[in-house]
Amino acid sequence: xxxxxxxxxxxxxxxxxxxxxxxxxxxxxxxxxxxxxxxxxxxxxxxxxxxxxxxxxxxxxxxxxxxxxxxxxxxxxxxxxxxxxxxxxxxxxxxxxxxxxxxxxxxxxxxxxxxxxxxxxxxxxxxxxxxxxxxxxxxxxxxxxxxxxxxxxxxxxxxxxxxxxxxxxxxxxxxxxxxxxxxxxxxxxxxxxxxxxxxxxxxxxxxxxxxxxxxxxxxxxxxxxxxxxxxxxxxxxxxxxxxxxxxxxxxxxxxxxxxxxxxxxxxxxxxxxxxxxxxxxxxxxxxxxxxxxxxxxxxxxxxxxxxxxxxxxxxxxxxxxxxxxxxxxxxxxxxxxxxxxxxxxxxxxxxxxxxxxxxxxxxxxxxxxxxxxxxxxxxxxxxxxxxxxxxxxxxxxxxxxxxxxxxxxxxxxxxxxxxxxxxxxxxxxxxxxxxxxxxxxxxxxxxxxxxxxxxxxxxxxxxxxxxxxxxxxxxxxxxxxxxxxxxxxxxxxxxxxxxxxxxxxxxxxxxxx
Numbered sequence: 001x002x003x004x005x006x007x008x009x010x011x012x013x014x015x016x017x018x019x020x021x022x023x024x025x026x027x028x029x030x031x032x033x034x035x036x037x038x039x040x041x042x043x044x045x046x047x048x049x050x051x052x053x054x055x056x057x058x059x060x061x062x063x064x065x066x067x068x069x070x071x072x073x074x075x076x077x078x079x080x081x082x083x084x085x086x087x088x089x090x091x092x093x094x095x096x097x098x099x100x101x102x103x104x105x106x107x108x109x110x111x112x113x114x115x116x117x118x119x120x121x122x123x124x125x126x127x128x129x130x131x132x133x134x135x136x137x138x139x140x141x142x143x144x145x146x147x148x149x150x151x152x153x154x155x156x157x158x159x160x161x162x163x164x165x166x167x168x169x170x171x172x173x174x175x176x177x178x179x180x181x182x183x184x185x186x187x188x189x190x191x192x193x194x195x196x197x198x199x200x201x202x203x204x205x206x207x208x209x210x211x212x213x214x215x216x217x218x219x220x221x222x223x224x225x226x227x228x229x230x231x232x233x234x235x236x237x238x239x240x241x242x243x244x245x246x247x248x249x250x251x252x253x254x255x256x257x258x259x260x261x262x263x264x265x266x267x268x269x270x271x272x273x274x275x276x277x278x279x280x281x282x283x284x285x286x287x288x289x290x291x292x293x294x295x296x297x298x299x300x301x302x303x304x305x306x307x308x309x310x311x312x313x314x315x316x317x318x319x320x321x322x323x324x325x326x327x328x329x330x331x332x333x334x335x336x337x338x339x340x341x342x343x344x345x346x347x348x349x350x351x352x353x354x355x356x357x358x359x360x361x362x363x364x365x366x367x368x369x370x371x372x373x374x375x376x377x378x379x380x381x382x383x384x385x386x387x388x389x390x391x392x393x394x395x396x397x398x399x400x401x402x403x404x405x406x407x408x409x410x411x412x413x414x415x416x417x418x419x420x421x422x423x424x425x426x427x428x429x430x431x432x433x434x435x436x437x438x439x440x441x442x443x444x445x446x447x448x449x450x451x452x453x454x455x456x457x458x459x460x461x462x463x464x465x466x467x468x469x470x471x472x473x474x475x476x477x478x479x480x481x482x483x484x485x486x487x488x489x490x491x492x493x494x495x496x497x498x499x500x501x502x503x504x505x506x507x508x509x510x511x512x513x
Contacts (some may be wrong), residue, residue, distance in 0.1 A: 061139025
């Protein structure tokens, strides 16, 4: 999966523009949906131009008899960081239709995306691909109704979600998008065991997180609102933290969650998981199959004593699409770029295996593969040259082992399971020969550096005479992107044969079959 940060100025702070619009849903008898929208602008004001750039959309559902103004702290925090907050004001009376509100939230996601394509709209060319549905209390329950069997959003986030009619708890089983469920530990209006906990438990998606704010209240998920506060006075326990404290906890977790799911900022995902693993003021649960993979490896051929040479990318025929779609790899991935990032050495194929031990991590245990770029420092990165590889919906039942394949170097597999910290799985092959499974399965490159053996021109897992003839011989003298160029200097020549192939003759890959 390619990770792209859609907002080129993540650190920029914007002003807040606002507009009032009434949309009509043609699929529901032109139902009127009056909506307040707060958006990034160069200056504060009503109907001022949207700031340059494209921004994710967050559609927010309000609580029971609560106006949109009760969520000012959210738009004050999120809009300056590059989000568009959309708040419908429908179903605000004492007999709300929960499903109608949920469908309003769903409709507005598509409507704002359409506005981004409409030359007559204020939001023309300002809507990015990222979007979320979010809501508080009744609006949180309605968010579940909005997202059931609906995958056109990047994530769903709820605050003290209330059970609805029809049931939000039952709707949870039909939600597939990543979900973050907030609850207040002292919420007496929608007690978590009766509301948010069964909602979370019923979620069948691949990535869900539950955060309980210790001592947090129901109404503290919003700014002060008389109707909410009046309802909360009639029950107990009361919150044991202040509203400002609760808001600070919410935003410290919400912002990195949004940055990752709506903008593709992987560092934000690491931050979010670090907050869960080192909690302050919360307890949490998480079941998530998103895996960020950070692997480092060297190739013997282009190693120059410090890092890896990048001569190949200077060739006019360096491929813009992954080259492993041929035998013996037969990988059918669609990885492609329009330009090659700086510091790329070559394409590499990363394979993940799920097994109880390295010895049993045979080809039958493969659970995923991706082509990526090997960088000059040995790091393996996604197609932008900076992001970790991201594997979504990846279920690991035992231990994770990583296999690396290269066009003209012997493949290797991790000798140990890949370790995980804050959502990132890291493995470094370069620090010791024993980092690769087998006996002397890597070349000693000197200076306590180790790398994949060069010379497997045919890619069949062994360095033998067929790599010389016809492998090397038929291409000798050519300056092209060739497997016979085992030192990867851009030319197939005698040093490839004499300095590397001959030295490694007889070596074999030790990846379990």
